[in-house]
Amino acid sequence: MVMNYAARMKLVKPSAIRELLQLGEDPSIISFGGGYPDPSMFPVEGLAETYRHSIVENGATTLQYSASNGLRRLREQVAARVTRDGYACDADQVVILQGAQQGLDLVAKMLLDAGDVVLTENPTFLGALIAFNPYQPRYHAIEMDEEGIRTDAVEAFFRDGGRAKFLYTVPDFQNPTGTTMSLARRKRLVELAHAYDFVILEDSPYREVRFQGEQIPTLLSLDSARPDSDGRVIHLGSFSKILAPGLRLGWAVGPKPVIEQLGLLKLAADTQSSTLNMAAVSRFLDTYDIDAQIARIRDVYRRKRDVMLASLRQHFPQSVRFTEPDGGLFTWLTFPDGFDTARFMAEQAVPHAKVAYVPGATFFPTSAPTNYARFSFSTQSDAAIQAGIGRLGALLRDAL
Numbered sequence: 001m002v003m004n005y006a007a008r009m010k011l012v013k014p015s016a017i018r019e020l021l022q023l024g025e026d027p028s029i030i031s032f033g034g035g036y037p038d039p040s041m042f043p044v045e046g047l048a049e050t051y052r053h054s055i056v057e058n059g060a061t062t063l064q065y066s067a068s069n070g071l072r073r074l075r076e077q078v079a080a081r082v083t084r085d086g087y088a089c090d091a092d093q094v095v096i097l098q099g100a101q102q103g104l105d106l107v108a109k110m111l112l113d114a115g116d117v118v119l120t121e122n123p124t125f126l127g128a129l130i131a132f133n134p135y136q137p138r139y140h141a142i143e144m145d146e147e148g149i150r151t152d153a154v155e156a157f158f159r160d161g162g163r164a165k166f167l168y169t170v171p172d173f174q175n176p177t178g179t180t181m182s183l184a185r186r187k188r189l190v191e192l193a194h195a196y197d198f199v200i201l202e203d204s205p206y207r208e209v210r211f212q213g214e215q216i217p218t219l220l221s222l223d224s225a226r227p228d229s230d231g232r233v234i235h236l237g238s239f240s241k242i243l244a245p246g247l248r249l250g251w252a253v254g255p256k257p258v259i260e261q262l263g264l265l266k267l268a269a270d271t272q273s274s275t276l277n278m279a280a281v282s283r284f285l286d287t288y289d290i291d292a293q294i295a296r297i298r299d300v301y302r303r304k305r306d307v308m309l310a311s312l313r314q315h316f317p318q319s320v321r322f323t324e325p326d327g328g329l330f331t332w333l334t335f336p337d338g339f340d341t342a343r344f345m346a347e348q349a350v351p352h353a354k355v356a357y358v359p360g361a362t363f364f365p366t367s368a369p370t371n372y373a374r375f376s377f378s379t380q381s382d383a384a385i386q387a388g389i390g391r392l393g394a395l396l397r398d399a400l
Contacts, residue, residue: 007136008133008134008135008136009134011133011134011136012130012133012134026354028354029350029354029355029356030354030355030356030380030384030387030388030391031355031356031357031379031380032355032356032357032358032375032376032377032380032385032388033356033357033358033374033376034376034379035175035329035330035376035378036245036329036376036378036379037240037241037244037245037297037329037378037379038297038300038301038304038378038379039379040300041293041296041297041300042243042244043243043244043284043288043293046284046287046288047243047244047280047284049287050279050280050281050283050284050287051276051280053283054276054279054280054283055276058279061275061279062275062276062279062280063275063276064275065271065272065275066272066275066278067272068263068266068267068271068272069094069095069096069259069263069266070094070095070096070251070272070273070278071096071275071278071279071282072091073282074096074278074279074281074282074285075091075092075094075095075096075251076090076091077282077285077286078091078094078096078237078251078253079091079093079094079253082094082220082235082237082253085207085215085218085221086217086218086220086221087218087220087221087224087235087253088224089253092256092259093253093254093255093256093259094251094252094253094259095251095252095259095262095263095266096249096250096251096273096278097236097249097250097251097252097266097273098248098249098250098270098273099238099240099245099248099249099250100203100205100236100237100238100240100250100251101127101131101250102250102266102269102270103203103234103236103250103251103252103262104127104128104131104132104168104201104203104236105131105269106252106262106265106266106269107166107201107234107252107262108131108132108134108135108137109135109265110258110261110262110265111165111166111199112132112135112136112137112165113135114135114136114137115136115137115138116135116137116138116164116165117137117138117139117140117162117163117164117165118132118137118138118139118140118164118165118166118167118168119139119140119141119142119154119157119164119166119167119168119198120139120140120141120142120167120168120169120365121141121142121144121148121149121168121169121170121174122141122142122143122144122364122365122366122367123144123176123177123332123360123363123364123365123372124141124168124170124363124364124365125170125174125175125176125203125363126176126362126363128168128203129365132168137165139365139366140157140162140164140366141364141365141366141367142154142157142167144174144177144179146179147179147181147182147184147185148169148171148174148179148180148181148182148185149169149181149185149189151185151188151189151192154167154189154192155192158192158195158196158198164198165198165199166198166199166200166201167189167193167198167199167200167201168201168203169181169189169200169201169202169203169219170203170204170205170206171186171202171204171216171218171219172204172206172207172210172216172327172328173206173207173209173210173325173326173327173328173329173330174328175206175328175329175330175374176330176332176358176360176363176374177323177330177332177374178323178324178325178328178330178331178332179323179325179332180213180216180325180326180327181216182216183216183217186216186217186219186222187222189219190219190222190223190226190232190233193223193232193233194226194228194230194232198232199232199233199234200219200223200232200233200234201233201234201236202218202219202220202233202234202235202236203236204218204235204236204237205236205237205238205240205241205250206241206327206328206329207237207327208241208242208294209241209242209294209297209298209301209327209328209329210298210326210327211298211299211301211302211305211326211327212302212326212327213326213327218233218235219233219235220233220234220235220253220254231254231255231257231258233254234252234253234254234258235252235253235254236250236251236252236253237250237251237253238250238251239281241297241329242290242293242294242297243281243284243290243293247277247280247281248273248274248277249273249274249277249278249281298327301327301328301329301377301378303382304377304378304380304382304385305325305331305377307377307382307385307386308331308375308377308385308389309322309324309331311385311386311389311390311393312331312333312389312393314389314390314393315389315390315392315393315394316389316392316393316396317393317396317397317400319335319336319400320333320334320335320336320396320400321333321334322334322375329376329377329378330374330375330376330377331374331375331377332360332372332373332374332375333360333372333373333374333375334371334372335371335372335373335400336371336400337371338370338371339370339371339399339400340370340371341357341359341360341361341370341371341372341373342359342361342370343370344395344396344399345357345359345373348395348399349392349395352395353388353391353392353394353395354388354391355388355391355392357373357374357375358373358374358375358376359372359373360372360373360374
């Protein structure tokens, strides 16, 4: 039988990251590829207690179906944290998701018709492109600099007659570059959303993993502070980076009418997120000090960031530039023009240095420059970071 697939399936393709990282499945390989949290930071004992209590004491409830938009207590707890972060909201403005990734899919499903334009940073999060592609959008990529997305380029797009359904951004410690959008750029982006009638999808799974500098207000809070605000921002967050990704719990926050629509799409997609997982996380938030947990994560990632940047300065040729993130999991490397990071990884880094990373071409929605790479510092030990960067640097000095 030949399956007659829908046209959208032409845009659903295997991830280039997954294919390239199959080269690094050997346990002897030091991988800077995956954007994974450090598993030693998972609060295993606390989660074990909350799961035991949730099953033994409340199994009749926690093993049952629940509301499609999430357990009310957990939504109240998320709303309280979002309110503390500058956007006053209640539980009815929160929908619990299967990780923030589901939010990307549901927002695209809610807003996009085939051929609609999505504005993205250039480069942008590959997972967002994977989520958006089945809805057949067209992309317009906006260049970035050290302050994040260039709002002058956003304005130029609309001033020249462009139209877009929404703009997708990771403003805090962006994946893949580690760049943080400045306060001035955030304010201007919100102004442009009102002036040119587009939605901002603010994806911020790394926001609480800031280990340097002052926290910058969310786009969501900046939009709500405007006297003329009509709800231009949908904000996504996640427990993956502050508790554990295997929980598969995230959230979307925004105006009630928007959250109601996302809740309907959530119901159609999977009925609900796991009642047990939601109950266990809710009890964790009630019983344990999540802020102390986040502080420990910040300290560990700050040290790992410092080790990686020091190693890059020591071992890499000066022609290779890299970002210095104030938080998150990644640094972004720029190699000389014409250098092919995918080819170098396949032919040199993996077989000879036993090191893997993510070539950068796959993060660009409308082009595929070859001279970039994303390095994650979150999962490897200090010694492994130093060893891997050292071995890679020796190869690069010969290659460059």
